[in-house]
Every structure is written in C-alpha cells, then in structure tokens.
Amino acid sequence: MTHGTTHKLLDAYPKDLGGIDTHKLAECIAACFDCAQACTACADACLSEDMVAELTKCIRTDLDCADICTTTGNILSRHTGYDANITRAVLQACATACKACGDECEQHAGMHEHCRICAEACRRCEQACNELLTSLG
Secondary structure, eight states, X not given: OOHHHHHHHHHHOSSOOTTOOHHHHHXXXXXXXXXXXXXXXXHXXXXXXXXXXXXXXXXXXXXXXXXXXXXHHHHHTOOTTOOHXXXXXXXXHHHHHHHHHHHXXXXXXXXXXXXXXXXXXXXXXXXXXXXXXXXXX
C-alpha cells in the first residue's frame, strides 16, 4: 500500500476516527510497512554474507522487528471498535523493537550497507510510532 493510498483510505473511512491525527497515523502505517520490508531484506542479506554466524543476533532482531512492524501496521489500519489502550501498547512495542533493531544494525553498518539502510528505516519507524503515541495523549 502506498503512502497516498493510506491517506485516501483514511479519508474514505465512513465513521469519525475520533480526533486522531490522520497525517501522523498515515505516516506511522507507512513507516511500519517500510521498516518491515527493510528488516526482512536485511535479514535475507545477512544470510548471504560470508560471516553469517556473526550476524545471528542481527538476523533474529531483523525478523522480530519485521513481524512487529507488520502487525502494528495492520492494527493501525483497522478502526472499527478502536481501543486506544491496545493502540498505545502496540505502538510502544513497535518503537521498542525498532530501537533494538536499529541499534543492532548500526553495529554492522560500517561493513554492510544493508544494515545501514535497515537501521535508518528502523529509526524512522521508531520516530513515527513515538510521534503518533504523543499525539494520542
């Protein structure tokens, strides 16, 4: 789903979204799916490295982050029966996973470009989750 599609779908939602900042929501959804893709690709690239055994923690962190980001993006895309407490918990978990993955990938960024790119995506997603959390009050 493209960023423009996310905005269009939020605008087309038939009910009131309860005052949520739809721009921050759309940004966070996009950042989650972008990060999930980056983490999946980074894990796969790590598996192709000659020193794969030294990248075990990075691979695991990438895969965990990808799963959490995908789930977060999916949850944020659903609005029927919205529960702010669940949304806050999911956003906090996603920001935590992105921080951990970004930190891990940064340790390998000097040797592996895919880790540098992944770390950047993790930082953007972490920031987007925290900004949406702040806007929820």
